[in-house]
Each structure stands twice: as structure tokens, then as C-alpha cells.
Amino acid sequence: QSVLIQPPSASGTPGQRVTISCSGSTSNFGSYTVNWYQHLPGTAPRLLIYNNNQRPSWVPDRFSGSKSGTSASLAISGLQSEDAADYHCAAWDDSLNGVLFGGGTKVTVL
Amino acid sequence: QVQLQESGPRLVKSSETLALTCTVSGASIRNEYWNWIRQPPGKGLEWVGYIHFTGSTKYTPSLKGRVTISVDTSKNQFSLKLSSVTAADTALYYCARSRYSGNDYDVFDYWGRGTLVSVSS
Numbered sequence: 001q002s003v004l005i006q007p008p009s010a011s012g013t014p015g016q017r018v019t020i021s022c023s024g025s026t027s028n029f030g031s032y033t034v035n036w037y038q039h040l041p042g043t044a045p046r047l048l049i050y051n052n053n054q055r056p057s058w059v060p061d062r063f064s065g066s067k068s069g070t071s072a073s074l075a076i077s078g079l080q081s082e083d084a085a086d087y088h089c090a091a092w093d094d095s096l097n098g099v100l101f102g103g104g105t106k107v108t109v110l
Numbered sequence: 111q112v113q114l115q116e117s118g119p120r121l122v123k124s125s126e127t128l129a130l131t132c133t134v135s136g137a138s139i140r141n142e143y144w145n146w147i148r149q150p151p152g153k154g155l156e157w158v159g160y161i162h163f164t165g166s167t168k169y170t171p172s173l174k175g176r177v178t179i180s181v182d183t184s185k186n187q188f189s190l191k192l193s194s195v196t197a198a199d200t201a202l203y204y205c206a207r208s209r210y211s212g213n214d215y216d217v218f219d220y221w222g223r224g225t226l227v228s229v230s231s
Contacts, residue, residue, distance in 0.1 A: 032213045037155075044114075044221040045155075045204065051211055056219065088155055092213045098170045099157035099216045101147075 004028065004089055004102035011108040012079045020105045022072045022089035028100055032092040034072040036065055039086045039104075048087070049074060076107070084109045112136040114205050114222035122199075124231045128192040132205030132222060139163055139181060143208045143215035144188045146179060148201040149224075156201075160208060160215060161188055195229045202226050 005023040012018040022034065036049040047056050049065035052072065062077045072091075076083055086104045093100040118130035132144070146158040159169035161179040169177050173192065181188040192199060203225055206218040 032216075033211055035211070035217055037218065042223070044223045045206075045218075046221065047217065047219050050217045050219075090155070090157075090216070090218075092211075092216045096171065098159070098168060101155040101157065103154040 004091065004100055006087075006089060006102040006105045008103065009106045009108065011110055012076075013110045014079055014081065016079045018076045018079055018083075018107060020074045020076075020087055020089075020107070022074070022102050024070045024072070024091060024100075026070060027095045028091040028093040029067060029070040029072060031094065034065065034067050034089055034091045036063075036074045037088045037090065039088065040084075041086070045088070079109055081109050083107060112207065112220040114207065114220060116203060116205050116222045116225040118225065118227070120225065120227060122195055122227060122229050124196055124229055125194055128190070128195050128199060128227055128229075130190045130203055130205075130225065130227070132188050132190075134186045134188075134207070137207065137220075139183055139186045139188065144179075144181065145206045145208050145218065146190045147204045147206055147218070147221075149204070150198070150201040155204075158190065158192075158203075197229050197231065200227065200229045 039045040089102040145160040
């Protein structure tokens with residue numbers, strides 16, 4: 001089964017830059033764009049990045065996304081305490097004929 | 111402001127049918143696509159499937175045969191039914207709206223807060 005691989009955790013101090021990777025395959029990232037979601041437990045997940053690098057209007061420009069080949073990444077610049085959350089990558093997958101999510105990365109602000 | 115709210119029983123017995131409803135406010139269910147996504151305890155998110163108000167559906171292969179998503183345009187709601195549940199179906203269930211990305215309807219721009227459904231033996 002196709003999977004998107006994310007590191008389970010990442011951390012940084014306030015003001016630092018944190019990068020989260022998401023590794024896919026030709027059946028997903030090879031043909032399709034990647035989206036990122038931020039999730040604080042107990043709340044509704046929210047769309048953070050869509051179509052690889054586009055930000056919804058409610059997302060600050062500290063968040064940025066990129067994709068190259070079968071890998072994607074999310075960067076958080078100027079890390080803030082409210083950025084402590086789980087981050088999930090996702091993409092359409094041909095093998096699944098549906099949306100595939102990564103396992104999620106828990107970001108801790110030290 | 112678009113809001114989604116999941117509702118339904120929090121406890122379901124093994125082999126029975128899980129049934130949840132998502133009530134949409136601030137948007138018409140006749141626009142975009144409407145999804146169910148779940149997250150088992152300690153695991154990642156899993157897309158369950160989506161529906162369009164015309165009744166067109168798509169489901170994840172691992173649940174095909176057990177899952178049905180339906181829509182009620184008069185109530186601006188859509189629903190999930192998952193039959194023959196087991197402990198593996200215990201999860202936080204989210205409803206979400208998705209819009210077209212250029213690939214398919216895979217950009218989830220609004221989500222509910224989720225409801226935890228436990229399957230008991």
C-alpha cells in the first residue's frame with residue numbers, strides 16, 4: 001500500500017525555523033500536488049498549505065511549502081508557541097484512487 | 111463562516127453499524143464535495159470517502175463493501191454508515207469539505223472537530 005512518510009516529531013525554540021519532510025512515491029507526488037494540515041488535539045484540523053505551496057488567506061506567511069519530485073516539505077519560520085501542533089501531509093494517490101495522508105509530525109516548541 | 115458538526119452514537123457494539131451525521135452551516139451542501147476522515151488512536155489520518163450532492167461517491171478501497179456515504183440536501187447534512195464494525199474501526203471521525211485542486215476534490219478546507227467512536231465487544 002502507498003504511504004506518505006513523515007518524521008514522528010520535530011522541535012525548535014521560539015524564532016527558529018523548523019522543516020518537516022514528507023516522502024511519497026510516483027503514484028502520489030509524482031503526478032499530484034501536496035497539501036498540509038495543522039491539527040491541535042481537540043480542535044478541527046485546518047488547511048495550512050494547498051497545491052504544494054499556496055496558503056489560504058488565514059495562514060501567516062511564516063508557513064511555506066514546497067515539493068520536488070517525490071518529496072515535499074513544510075517550513076515554519078519564526079517558530080511561535082502557538083505553532084505546537086500535529087502537522088499532516090496529504091495527496092491524491094493513483095493506487096488508492098483516493099487521498100493518502102502521512103502519519104503526522106508532532107511539533108514541539110521548546 | 112463555514113462550520114461542520116459531527117453527531118451520532120459514541121459507542122457501537124462489534125458487528126453492528128456505525129452511523130454518523132455531519133451538519134453543515136454557512137455553506138450549501140450543493141457546492142463542493144463532502145468527506146469523512148478518521149483517525150484511530152495513536153495513528154495517522156485515513157480518508158474514508160466523499161460524496162457530491164448529486165449522489166456521486168468515492169470510497170477508500172479498504173472499506174468498500176462496508177461503507178456508505180449519503181446526503182440530505184433538505185437538511186444540509188451528509189451521513190456515514192459503516193457496517194460490521196470491529197475494534198479496528200475505533201477512531202476519531204471527522205467530516206470535512208473538499209474542493210477541487212486540479213487533481214480531484216482533495217483539498218479539505220473546512221473540518222468538523224471530530225467525534226470519538228468506540229467499538230465495544
